[in-house]
Amino acid sequence: MADALLVDAGALLAGAVGARHVLSGPAIAEEYGGDESLAVARRAPAYVVRPASAAEVAEVLRIAGERRIPVTARGAGTGMSGACVPAPGGIVVSFERMNRVLEVDAVNHVAVVQPGVSLEALDRAAAPAGLCYPVRLGEPSASVGGTIATNAGGMHAVRHGVTRHHVLGLEAVLASGAIVRGGGKYVKTSAGYDLTQLLVGSEGTLALVTEATLRLRPRAGHSATVLAAFGSEEDVFRAVPPLAGGGPEPVALEYVDLLAMAAITADGPEGAAGLGVPEDVRLAALGHLLVVLEDRSASRLEEDVETVAGRLLELGALDVFVLPAGAARKLAEARERAFWTAKAAGADDVVDAVVPRGALPALLAAARAAAEDTGSLVTGCGHAGDGNVHLSVFQPDPVRRDEVLRRLFRAAGEHGGAVSGEHGVGRAKKPYFLELEDPAKVELMRGIKLAFDPHGILNPGVLLDSGRSPQ
Amino acid sequence: MADALLVDAGALLAGAVGARHVLSGPAIAEEYGGDESLAVARRAPAYVVRPASAAEVAEVLRIAGERRIPVTARGAGTGMSGACVPAPGGIVVSFERMNRVLEVDAVNHVAVVQPGVSLEALDRAAAPAGLCYPVRLGEPSASVGGTIATNAGGMHAVRHGVTRHHVLGLEAVLASGAIVRGGGKYVKTSAGYDLTQLLVGSEGTLALVTEATLRLRPRAGHSATVLAAFGSEEDVFRAVPPLAGGGPEPVALEYVDLLAMAAITADGPEGAAGLGVPEDVRLAALGHLLVVLEDRSASRLEEDVETVAGRLLELGALDVFVLPAGAARKLAEARERAFWTAKAAGADDVVDAVVPRGALPALLAAARAAAEDTGSLVTGCGHAGDGNVHLSVFQPDPVRRDEVLRRLFRAAGEHGGAVSGEHGVGRAKKPYFLELEDPAKVELMRGIKLAFDPHGILNPGVLLDSGRSPQ
Secondary structure (H helix, E strand, C coil): CCHHHHHHHHHHHHHCHHHEEEEHHCCCHHHHHCCCCCCCCCCCCCEEEECCHHHHHHHHHHHHHHHHCEEEEEECCCCCCCCCCCCCCEEEEECCCCCCEEEEECCCEEEEEECCHHHHHHHHHHHHHECCCCCEEEEEEEEHHHHHHCCCCCCCHHHCHHHHHHHHEEEEECCCCCEEEEEEECCCCCCCCCCCHHCCCCCCCCCCEEEEEEEEEEECEEEEEEEEEEHHHHHHHHHHHHCCCCCCCEEEEEEEEEEHHHHHHCCCCHHHHHHCCCCHHHHHHEEEEEEEECCHHHHHHHHHHHHHHHHHCCCCCCCCECCCCHHHHHHHHHHHHHHHHHHHHCCCEEECCCCHHHHHHHHHHHHHHHHHHHHCEEEEEEEHHHCEEEEEEEECCCHHHHHHHHHHHHHHHCCEEECCCCCCCCCCCCHHHHHCHHHHHHHHHHHHHHHHCCCCCCCCCCCCCCCCCCC | HHHHHHHHHHHHHHHHHHHEEEEEHHHHHHHHHHCCCCCCCCCCCCCCCCCCHHHHHHHHHHHHHHHHHCCCEECCCCCCCCCCCCCCCEEEEEEECHHHCCEECCCCEEEEEEECCHHHHHHHHHHHHCCEEHHHHHHCCCCCHHHHHHHHHHHHHHHHHCCHHHHCCCCCCCCCEEEEEECCCCCCCCCCCCCHHHHHCCCCCEEEEEEEEEEEEECEEEEEEEEEEEHHHHHHHHHHHHHHHCCCCCCHHHEEEHHHHHHHCCHHHHHHHHHHCCHHHHHHCCEEEEEEHHHHEEHHHHHHHHHHHHHHHHCCCEEEECCHHHHHHHHHHHHHHHHHHHHHHHCCCEEECCCCHHHHHHHHHHHHHHHHHHHCCEEEHHHHHHHCCEEECCCCHHHHHHHHHHHHHHHHCCCEEECCCCCCCCCHHHHHHHHCCCCCHHHHHHHHHHHCCCCCCCCCCCCCCCCCCCC
């Protein structure tokens, strides 16, 4: 990118969003260069712009489009695949100022929000109307825009589905600067190709979302958490399918591995004692299952808890504990923070491949074999009910790590799964994705990309590029 | 299409699917020429082929592609928008022989089916595993392939969502003859543009679906139907939003208009008496609401029925009746047959525009005004909980009818809705759709179409063509 053109662009961008909201050079804080991906290094953009409206985003895209400057959207930067690492010389469009809940509509059960709203802020706004936004990630500071870009799933997907199922409508700015709207405050629609759904999971490569109409659900009111200790990982995963269907339907069905459990009990006897798990059970357990139940009636919930506890014992649990609210919150938070625990322990990468939930034992067996053959450590934790266990890979050597990752992704594919359940392809998984995906489908995706973004200014290098190594 | 080329094609098609399964000329039964749309006339194709596998479909598409012969997919022919009326000289690919449930997977809660399976056959196959396919249309003989093509919704969408939410994976044949697979037996996925979801609702214009992996749900076991009589249409629609959320969640929330009610009571005193609705209430009622509840526990269901009945009275119902199983089935069937009732009564068209459910009164007011101004009759019936009331238009004069339709579609748009909630655009609504939709979005759709079908052989004339009048 010629410097003259960039200077020129800087002045124009200042005209579009206000000089105060265009950052360049040393004024750009390091975090604007990336996300939480362990595999993709941060890279400073040429500019960060902070628009306040769709019209300003449109103006930024027109400026970028004329100059063929790459544009990368950024929400809260909590992504896991490097999808908001900008292309060299690019513009980062940060949605930090577009962070309002515009409407909570209790008649139609929807919220209309700007993309910079965090999941926790949205849920807080929905609460007074007796509603909730059921997409519950480990990282509640994630922005709605980011979760739409990756089709984020989270802990409650096993009951309520993923982001896609809650996005009813979008306003978005195309590469041309045109502002389009799709969908609305309704669930049923059959009026042309569903562009709204196409944008979900497109990782900022097709358009920039500037407003979302999201489906809310009635707030349950009562919640209970059951923790089951199992003598083996196999026993945990064998118990998952029967629990997921028939009987009370859990809102979360999470596998807690020894690492996450250790993080809790690391608080000392108090942490462990708070869970009410006796020392002998805790030491005998090689895996735990966390089952969260909700209901609008306290008495029905109590009944369901008993039913689920009974079923867990029938399914081979060593012991079952109904957690008091405080301990449940603590354990849920620990589970949510599993990524940080793994990172602190020195994990070199995290894989969120998805498989049919019945195939989790096969995926984990493949992970163990890959770990053994390469002298790595691979531990899993997460969304057992969805076949989406997150695998922390400990292997500092990049060549060996690459082998582990390739074997994991390939195993996921062989067992009917995909490279990512919710983190997205981004830059981190792009080479594996392109290597393993059917070329006919990649070709279709490139055709779609071309229809939306003929000059390739939207997040180049993410998802579809042909580059072999993460950059 | 030159006759020589067609003869040539006939021999090749016979080679692909077997001579017995290629029909032409007078051997083509009239029904192969169209669907149940009142607005689009049937048209015989040059050939009907009945493939038995994806490989045969691929071969048919290669033959058609080389000769640029239009191809139209056909399921059970129960569509409402003329989307399976073939283009002149085209090939109809009938999926009648690809009608098997390949697998009901009780571990992962999915069914894998061929596109020609009917919804009722699928549900029947799921039952022994304690599962159900919750897409419940008025026409249970509809094929899964057809419901995917239109993203069909039906009666239970208010609780369980539409077809899109149950399609986890697809196998499809591209215009090139390539067979591709997307998605799988999992709900979470973030691995490139979601081609599976893009095919849902694409009305046979992007690819031909040859296999679907569908999400099943636990079967509830117990069901109850509550019928509420209201003194006015306004009262009915005012009651809908409070019933849809908070408290027991209905699986169906259906508006029954006087026409549908008349069809039941037309059975004579027995039909009316079977509902337990006293004569005076029946005569005073100007609209009814049908609320279906389900639960796996009979006692909880009973509790919920009482709660809902109480709420209905609070919300202004003249009277509330818990229907015995036989009467409930009868009423549900009558409601499902509302289209046939309207047709028998002489309806000239049916509009299934969707709006936010809170905007139904505004849409119906616009319908009344349009009816009055044009001397037409417009009556509504249907999915009140989804903002998707089906409007029967009685107006034999095509010019006036066109005005009514245009006003209805425009009103839907003005109130935040869309031209079709579940029937699709097809040929019937194409001119209105193209007139009312944002040209920037239509342009994107054409780009997508081009990426999938560069020679435009897949269902030309449906959805995107620029033709002004239904053909």
